[in-house]
Amino acid sequence: MIERLRINVPSSIRDSERTLAERDRILAEASAEAERIIQQARQQAMEMVSERALLATARQEAERIIEESRALARRRTEEADRYAVQKLEELAERLQLLLREVNNGIQILQAPEDEEADEASPGPSKGA
Numbered sequence: 001m002i003e004r005l006r007i008n009v010p011s012s013i014r015d016s017e018r019t020l021a022e023r024d025r026i027l028a029e030a031s032a033e034a035e036r037i038i039q040q041a042r043q044q045a046m047e048m049v050s051e052r053a054l055l056a057t058a059r060q061e062a063e064r065i066i067e068e069s070r071a072l073a074r075r076r077t078e079e080a081d082r083y084a085v086q087k088l089e090e091l092a093e094r095l096q097l098l099l100r101e102v103n104n105g106i107q108i109l110q111a112p113e114d115e116e117a118d119e120a121s122p123g124p125s126k127g128a
Helices: 002-120
Strands: none
């Protein structure tokens, strides 16, 4: 029986050593996997922070561009309004000049008619 124990004990010890070695290997693999997962999570967190920062910067830039565009549109509208007023004023001046010329032409054309009508109408004579 002691002989059997001598034979069985070393094999039990070897089995125990193998079990311990297997446990150590599994723990090492689990630890490596946990470290890899932690690294991956950190990387994803960094990317998310980076994406958020990029998104915030992009939003700010978009808001700046929109505001700049609105200001430019306001300036262009004001410039266009000033130009239109200027051109309308010039046109009004030309039309007034043209109207004066037309009225003068009408007066000139009507003047001989008025003189002829005055001469033809019996009225008080100049010498009487």
